[in-house]
Amino acid sequence: MKKITIGEAARQSGVKVPTIRYYESIGLLAEPDRSEGNQRSYQQSHLHRLAFIRHARELGFEVDAIRTLLALQDDPNQSCASADAIAKARLIEVEQKIRSLMALKAELEMMVEGCGHGRVGQCRVIEVLADHGQCMHLHH
Amino acid sequence: MKKITIGEAARQSGVKVPTIRYYESIGLLAEPDRSEGNQRSYQQSHLHRLAFIRHARELGFEVDAIRTLLALQDDPNQSCASADAIAKARLIEVEQKIRSLMALKAELEMMVEGCGHGRVGQCRVIEVLADHGQCMHLHH
DNA sequence: CTACATCCTCTAGTGGCTAGAGCTGCAAGA
DNA sequence: TCTTGCAGCTCTAGCCACTAGAGGATGTAG
DSSP states (O other): OOOBOHHHHHHHHOOOHHHHHHHHHTTSSOOOEEOTTSOEEBOHHHHHHHHHHHHHHHTTOOHHHHHHHHHHHTOTTSBTHHHHHHHHHHHHHHHHHHHHHHHHHHHHHHHHHHOOSSBGGGOHHHHHHHOGGGSOOSOO | OOOBOHHHHHHHHOOOHHHHHHHHHTTSSOOOEEOTTSOEEBOHHHHHHHHHHHHHHHTTOOHHHHHHHHHHHTOTTSBTHHHHHHHHHHHHHHHHHHHHHHHHHHHHHHHHHHOOSSBGGGOHHHHHHHOGGGSOOSOO
16 A cells, blocks of 8 residues: 555546645545655545545535535435435526526627727727616626 | 714714724725824715725625726726736636635535434435545646 | 755735625515 | 714735745665
8 A cells, every 4th residue: 555645636536636635634534544754645435535525516515515425425324414405405596597697698799789889989898887777687 | 074983983884893894904994184193084985985995895805906996096007907807807716716615515415414313323414525526626 | 155046935806706794674464 | 072883904814725934854875
């Protein structure tokens, strides 16, 4: 079992070196053993953890949610109701965000299409920004 | 012309009092006159500015972009090419974000649907998080 | 043995606010 | 006129999830 340096862990997990140290500092990743020269030496389990964390972050889960999810993973006999609730909450967030971005997209498209590429005085982009009444009130 | 306090400006613009002061501190909103007692006293032009800024922030423009847009607004004879470019860049960002969130949504839905509401050991939510290979590779 | 990549800790910065402490100003009611 | 109490003021620090950089130690290949 050869030792895994932090750089190697970063390469294998896709999480950057300073980010790994950051995760350790906030208690998301367990402290690894150290070499004689005080360098971190990871084990396979750390790599699994890092993969889990990375995937969860990519899905937009907050660090606190990930902490809970990790705790759940460590105890397979627990009910998965909490995990389910966290994922559902995140799903609702994502759905809301999508709706809101679609509205933004529509508004931005109108601005861009309306731009006659002339002077700012007639520019629809500036105009719409200046006067909210001209936009569609879809969300804000 | 009665004086507009910062609180009144906040009420009329929908931008919170500390946020207005913050915008002043970063040079996004011009410093208003002060009363004898050193209190900010705004004019109509400040309210227009605030409305513009607020709308632009709601559309997700960054403060630096807004700075540029405001400068353009102040000079109606300039070409609106920059405004157009900023809006287009933002539109592309929004479109990418939407695509990415749709992929997340799909993945989250699979996780949530697969959850049998039993023990964590069989929970699809935890399982998928732990093993990225199980998800759809749509984006990350 | 030397060069050089990688590692270490520590502090500070990012963006766009938000919260709080501890003060002063001001208008309305008693 | 006095008091009450909200509103304003400045300044510092905190939020999230990192990221950047200084300044030094370690580890490895030639």
